Amino acid sequence: MSSIKSIDNSQALILIVDDLPQNLQVLGSILRKNKYQIAVATNGQQAIDILKNISPDLILLDVMMPGIDGHEVCRRLKEQDSTREISIIFLTAKSETDDIVKGFELGAVDYITKPFNATELLARVKTHIELKKNRDVILNLIDKLEEKNRILEKLAVTDGLTRCFNHSHIIERLGNEICAACRHSDSLSVTMFDIDHFKNINDTYGHQIGDEVLVKVTDSIKDALREIDLIGRYGGEEFLVVMRKTDREGCYIASERIRKKVEALTWEHDNLHVTISGGIGTLENDDDTAAxxxxxxxxxxxxxKEGGRNRIECGEIK
Known part of the structure; x- marks a missing residue:
């Protein structure tokens, strides 16, 4: 079933802009009888001021007014983000082609000639109100689809459990960072972290607790990173951290801080103590790859790990 349907007039707000009280009275009476909500302005500047506080579904705008005429009001409204999309129907006593064309060029959607024919007026108003409401429905659907696409795009690059990047995406991002670092002659380092004795944790406490450990360790690593750093789940209990603008020594210091942070975590389960080991790789030349x-x-x-675990190994710091 289509989401686009005829509207309830009582939900639609129409701004009438005309300097003649009799025109405001006639138009207001016709529209109110058909359950439209009405706002009025008696000159162009007042209309512009009113539109700072309301967002009507349609504007009926008289062309010939003292001061700021209807054409100038339309031009100004179409220049403003907040009013650009409001449909405007010109009210005019003129029926010359040039005058009508000018109105359309300024952004009006229609025109109604005076004296008003109630049937024609209501038909044109109804058409443009429904077009506006249907456009709103479509734009809302587009917004929802775009949001769903953003979620799907995020899911495509995110590990479902830990909510950090998944294996393929962290590798892709590392490749991009290598290119950027080489281009700008920047330092770049990575640390591969592994949760020590993770199989024993699963075997002893169960996979549910194992998942809890993975999430808590990931969050602890994230908290210790800078905004410019990246983290991804490389394997089961392995995590790859990419540190931009960081040399070997800087990476060691940051990784050691992460190791100590994880070691200090407290757990609700008896005798559960979690530590991590880490190994560092640094960008050495322009031929380096993620691999x-x-x-x-x-x-x-x-x-x-061979050295006893719960430690960081970086090779020689030059």
Missing amino acids: SMIKRADECLYMS
């Missing part, structure tokens, strides 16, 4: 940097980080991570 080569991760390989060096993996080698250092292996050394860290």
Whole structure:
């Protein structure tokens, strides 16, 4: 079933702009009898001021007014973001082609000639009110679809459990960071973190607690990173952190701070103590790739685990 349908007139607000009280009375009477809500302005400047506080569905705008005429009011409204999309129907005693064309060129959607024919007036008003409401429905649907697309795009690059980047996306982002660092002669480092004895945690406490550990460790790492740094879940209990504008020594200091932060975490489960090990890989030349940097980080991570775990290994700091 279509979401686009005829509207209830009582929901529609129409601003009438005319300097002649009799015209305001006639138009207001016709529209109120058909359950439209009405606001009025007696000159162009008053209309502009009123529109700072209301957003009507339609404006009926007299062309010939003292001071700011209808054409100038229309031009100003179409220049403002807040009023640009409001439909304008010109009210005019003129029927010359040039005058009508000028109104359309300024952004009006229609015109009604005086004296007013109630049937014609209501038909034109109804058409443009429904067009406006249907356009609002479509724009709302577009907004919802765009939001859903943003969510889907985020899900496509996000690990479902830890809410950090997934494996493929962190690798892609690292490749981009390598290109940027080489282009600007910046430092770039990565740390591969691994939760120590994670299999034993799963075996002892169960996978639900294991998932809790993964989430809490990830959050702890995130909290210790700068806004410019990146984190992704590389494997089951492995996390890759990309540190922009950071050399080997700086990466070691930051990674050691993360290690201590995780080690200090408290847990509600008896005898559960969680630590992490880390290995560092640094951008060494323009030929480096994501794979080569991760390989060096993996080698250092292996050394860290061989050295007793709960430590950071970075190789030689030059």
